[in-house]
Amino acid sequence: xxxxxxxxxxxxxxxxxxxxxxxxxxxxxxxxxxxxxxxxxxxxxxxxxxxxxxxxxxxxxxxxxxxxxxxxxxxxxxxxxxxxxxxxxxxxxxxxxxxxxxxxxxxxxxxxxxxxxxxxxxxxxxxxxxxxxxxxxxxxxxxxxxxxxxxxxxxxxxxxxxxxxxxxxxxxxxxxxxxxxxxxxxxxxxxxxxxxxxxxxxxxxxxxxxxxxxxxxxxxxxxxxxxxxxxxxxxxxxxxxxxxxxxxxxxxxxxxxxxxxxxxxxxxxxxxxxxxxxxxxxxxxxxxxxxxxxxxxxxxxxxxxxxxxxxxxxxxxxxxxxxxxxxxxxxxx
Amino acid sequence: xxxxxxxxxxxxxxxxxxxxxxxxxxxxxxxxxxxxxxxxxxxxxxxxxxxxxxxxxxxxxxxxxxxxxxxxxxxxxxxxxxxxxxxxxxxxxxxxxxxxxxxxxxxxxxxxxxxxxxxxxxxxxxxxxxxxxxxxxxxxxxxxxxxxxxxxxxxxxxxxxxxxxxxxxxxxxxxxxxxxxxxxxxxxxxxxxxxxxxxxxxxxxxxxxxxxxxxxxxxxxxxxxxxxxxxxxxxxxxxxxxxxxxxxxxxxxxxxxxxxxxxxxxxxxxxxxxxxxxxxxxxxxxxxxxxxxxxxxxxxxxxxxxxxxxxxxxxxxxxxxxxxxxxxxxxxx
Numbered sequence: 001x002x003x004x005x006x007x008x009x010x011x012x013x014x015x016x017x018x019x020x021x022x023x024x025x026x027x028x029x030x031x032x033x034x035x036x037x038x039x040x041x042x043x044x045x046x047x048x049x050x051x052x053x054x055x056x057x058x059x060x061x062x063x064x065x066x067x068x069x070x071x072x073x074x075x076x077x078x079x080x081x082x083x084x085x086x087x088x089x090x091x092x093x094x095x096x097x098x099x100x101x102x103x104x105x106x107x108x109x110x111x112x113x114x115x116x117x118x119x120x121x122x123x124x125x126x127x128x129x130x131x132x133x134x135x136x137x138x139x140x141x142x143x144x145x146x147x148x149x150x151x152x153x154x155x156x157x158x159x160x161x162x163x164x165x166x167x168x169x170x171x172x173x174x175x176x177x178x179x180x181x182x183x184x185x186x187x188x189x190x191x192x193x194x195x196x197x198x199x200x201x202x203x204x205x206x207x208x209x210x211x212x213x214x215x216x217x218x219x220x221x222x223x224x225x226x227x228x229x230x231x232x233x234x235x236x237x238x239x240x241x242x243x244x245x246x247x248x249x250x251x252x253x254x255x256x257x258x259x260x261x262x263x264x265x266x267x268x269x270x271x272x273x274x275x276x277x278x279x280x281x282x283x284x285x286x287x288x289x290x291x292x293x294x295x296x297x298x299x300x301x302x303x304x305x306x307x308x309x310x311x312x313x314x315x316x317x318x319x320x321x322x323x324x325x326x327x328x329x330x331x332x333x
Numbered sequence: 334x335x336x337x338x339x340x341x342x343x344x345x346x347x348x349x350x351x352x353x354x355x356x357x358x359x360x361x362x363x364x365x366x367x368x369x370x371x372x373x374x375x376x377x378x379x380x381x382x383x384x385x386x387x388x389x390x391x392x393x394x395x396x397x398x399x400x401x402x403x404x405x406x407x408x409x410x411x412x413x414x415x416x417x418x419x420x421x422x423x424x425x426x427x428x429x430x431x432x433x434x435x436x437x438x439x440x441x442x443x444x445x446x447x448x449x450x451x452x453x454x455x456x457x458x459x460x461x462x463x464x465x466x467x468x469x470x471x472x473x474x475x476x477x478x479x480x481x482x483x484x485x486x487x488x489x490x491x492x493x494x495x496x497x498x499x500x501x502x503x504x505x506x507x508x509x510x511x512x513x514x515x516x517x518x519x520x521x522x523x524x525x526x527x528x529x530x531x532x533x534x535x536x537x538x539x540x541x542x543x544x545x546x547x548x549x550x551x552x553x554x555x556x557x558x559x560x561x562x563x564x565x566x567x568x569x570x571x572x573x574x575x576x577x578x579x580x581x582x583x584x585x586x587x588x589x590x591x592x593x594x595x596x597x598x599x600x601x602x603x604x605x606x607x608x609x610x611x612x613x614x615x616x617x618x619x620x621x622x623x624x625x626x627x628x629x630x631x632x633x634x635x636x637x638x639x640x641x642x643x644x645x646x647x648x649x650x651x652x653x654x655x656x657x658x659x660x661x662x663x664x665x666x
Contacts, residue, residue, distance in 0.1 A: 081414060099414050
């Protein structure tokens with residue numbers, strides 16, 4: 001079974017960890033190949049080092065070395081370098097990187113500087129975290145540098161700041177006018193991305209941010225068409241419970257792009273390719289008429305443990321399996 | 334009093350620390366301005382980060398944060414990043430950088446990447462370590478990237494390796510055919526370097542490696558001429574005791590360039606500008622005939638403590654003061 005997932009950071013990583021757990025407990029690991037297409041719009045150059053927050057969160061989570069409390073970064077982390085960088089007056093000071101985490105960024109930047117594409121760098125990092133042994137291939141959505149910027153208005157002046165500055169430094173508390181994704185229009189999908197969607201048996205959309213994570217991946221030229229064209233059922237997990245994200249600021253992001261912060265609103269963003277949609281048990285979304293929207297499954301969606309995430313992933317695969325029969329061999333026009 | 338010193342790493346740094354101690358105890362600090370011209374031929378790019386070992390050793394030593402046992406690197410250092418870099422398979426693995434030390438290299442590389450010249454980067458690092466307050470200006474010999482390579486023969490094959498690989502990885506135990514300094518011929522002296530030599534009241538040559546430290550600085554176009562032309566007395570401290578360096582491999586370096594490993598041999602390398610020469614009490618060097626070589630002073634040269642180094646620096650200044658009267662206002666032809 002070829003499973004392809006589009007993923008952002010913490011939510012995506014936890015869902016994927018659940019997926020692997022589900023595959024292991026159902027003894028499907030041997031037969032499953034999981035390809036993850038990761039968002040790189042959050043990427044940022046800090047202290048001259050290239051940081052890929054979403055890819056790293058997936059690597060650390062699947063590698064068993066993520067800081068569980070934070071959801072990102074390394075467990076058992078120290079901050080000796082960051083303290084010294086602050087003493088040197090290095091900027092920015094609103095983004096602190098742990099020592100072990102920094103090694104990832106140093107290594108990645110070294111290889112990128114030697115002309116190694118991000119996808120090849122990511123493959124080397126994936127080796128470090130045992131992803132191949134777990135049957136997982138992690139692909140960045142593109143090898144091109146892409147950066148999500150946020151147009152904000154401060155003191156009457158409009159300016160664009162990096163997504164991380166808006167998200168991390170300001171906690172998304174500055175009104176965003178819109179998102180501008182530098183480099184996205186001309187970003188070629190990384191090798192294997194379109195094939196992984198086209199040739200999948202199942203495509204999954206984890207409960208990642210629909211605007212600044214999955215939405216960015218969808219903007220890579222060719223990705224949306226591949227999703228519309230794939231024979232695989234596309235099943236998503238709503239990132240909203242009661243109209244609010246469990247963590248992060250998906251509600252603010254949706255508002256910024258003029259979409260209601262609801263499971264129905266998010267499903268609307270995926271309307272042209274979404275076959276199945278998992279929503280929280282008491283979600284307000286109405287069942288679409290057959291053929292006019294995704295098949296809904298209502299169930300608990302809080303990933304309160306690895307097992308809870310595994311159960312959600314299992315439910316998504318189960319729905320996909322039902323839909324696969326329906327979808328038959330036909331691709332959409 | 335304007336004191337200008339040419340310096341390599343550990344030996345140079347310890348001498349300079351002694352010099353500052355001497356100036357402080359003789360209450361000459363207020364009137365003294367010390368300009369240090371540091372060797373950058375040892376510089377190397379490791380893990381994509383620009384490392385300047387000699388400049389950093391001077392910064393850490395004068396800043397009171399050097400690892401006394403090693404003579405280089407930071408005290409109270411940890412190695413979390415290096416451990417993780419090794420786990421990632423990052424190369425080279427023969428050069429381990431501590432966490433605090435890495436912050437220096439990250440910061441420097443960030444600024445260099447932004448187009449800030451090395452001299453300006455070094456000035457910012459010097460601020461961190463309080464050098465301006467101590468009356469010290471640290472200048473790299475040049476802003477151009479210069480790297481000392483060593484031509485070695487292994488298994489019958491001749492190849493050039495970076496100086497650090499020869500020195501650190503191989504402990505200078507592979508026969509060196511010669512040194513090749515990439516970029517030196519066209520390296521302009523950093524702003525202030527020639528002026529610091531020309532306008533000095535005293536020029537000092539600390540007991541640094543005469544071939545791969547001071548010898549490299551002397552190869553920067555204009556530096557040697559400035560030394561020949563300065564009105565200041567030039568006083569050096571022999572790096573050899575009993576024909577052997579106290580640490581490092583100056584004897585092997587001298588042998589490589591075909592010069593006897595002796596205080597006389599080293600003085601010969603400086604013959605065209607050296608006015609005074611401190612050698613160890615029982616040094617075998619013969620007193621040159623007046624006018625045909627430097628004025629010799631014999632005294633203990635082991636920098637076994639800060640005070641011992643201060644006494645040596647005091648002796649060098651004292652000799653310079655005698656020579657200044659002799660040298661008068663005349664510059665050499």
